[in-house]
Amino acid sequence: MAPRRDYYEVLGVGRNADADEIQRAYRKLVRAYHPDVNKDPGAEDKFKEISEAYSVLSDPETRRRYDAFGHDFRQVPPDVDPAEWARARAGAGAGGQRRQARPGDFGFGEGVDLEDLLGGMFGGRGRRHWGPVPGADQEAELTLSVEEAYHGGRRTITLPGGRRLEVNIPPGVTNGQRIRLGGQGGHGSDGAPAGDLLLITRIAPHLRYRVEGRDIHASLPLAPWEAALGAAVAVDTPGGEAKVKVPPGTSSGRRLRLKGRGMPNPRGAPGDFFAEVRIMVPARLTDEERRLFEQLAAVSRFDPRGRS
Structure with missing residues (x-):
């Protein structure tokens, strides 16, 4: 090894x-x-x-x-x-x-x-008998996906040395939270009790979600007409699909809040889900789309750079 x-x-x-x-x-x-x-x-x-x-x-x-x-x-x-x-x-x-x-x-x-x-x-000389000594608490890291942290559930983990344990993960654990497993730490001597095992949870980076405390953030791609006219748009959250209302005149960077759709909290209010708007345009326009965009450009007085 x-x-x-x-x-x-x-x-x-x-x-x-x-x-x-x-x-x-x-x-x-x-x-x-x-x-x-x-x-x-x-x-x-x-x-x-x-x-x-x-x-x-x-x-x-x-x-x-x-x-x-x-x-x-x-x-x-x-x-x-x-x-x-x-x-x-x-x-x-x-x-x-x-x-x-x-x-x-x-x-x-x-x-x-x-x-x-x-x-x-401690002032001793040479070998001495210390009597029963409780086992030391030990720590190990438990890396979870956002979905695992959100839903919780049973998980089998393998500890250094090959020891396997079944762990019950509560829903809504947060990054850095400690899960204590009584009696699963270091062995005690002379019949003293074993220490505890503290699992430190780490939420792994996710391709879609970003977790901050109990709040969850995700990008929300919108078409230009959805942002300009407003729309009701489906968004994926760890707890399932939800609808977010896009107000008319929404620009990129705006955060739309879904209250209570963040990480669960067994002891209080859950976190929120924030959909962060990103306006997308077609990579290739059809002839009709180009004609309509050109018509909009000709009639619109909107200046996104704010020049007079």
């Missing part, structure tokens, strides 16, 4: 990158590698790797722990402070018998004794 790449390397940013730089890098890579756009056989694995890296580096606390503990940060108990860990790690290497641990080098079995390190942090 190939070693996991550093998350900063995956996103192509430096370790001192700020949140905006990380987000820009993520969006650029998603547009290039999303499986709906990129049909290369390796694009899906690349997309998952990018999404995992972003889920860790976009959260300040998770990023802090990743910087301290590397890829094994989810295995380190949450109450272990990275600064204390770094001091203990340096002390563990001072005896000269063990290889000094390096940042991100925590396989626990390659020369670093976890019990000795933790013992040194």
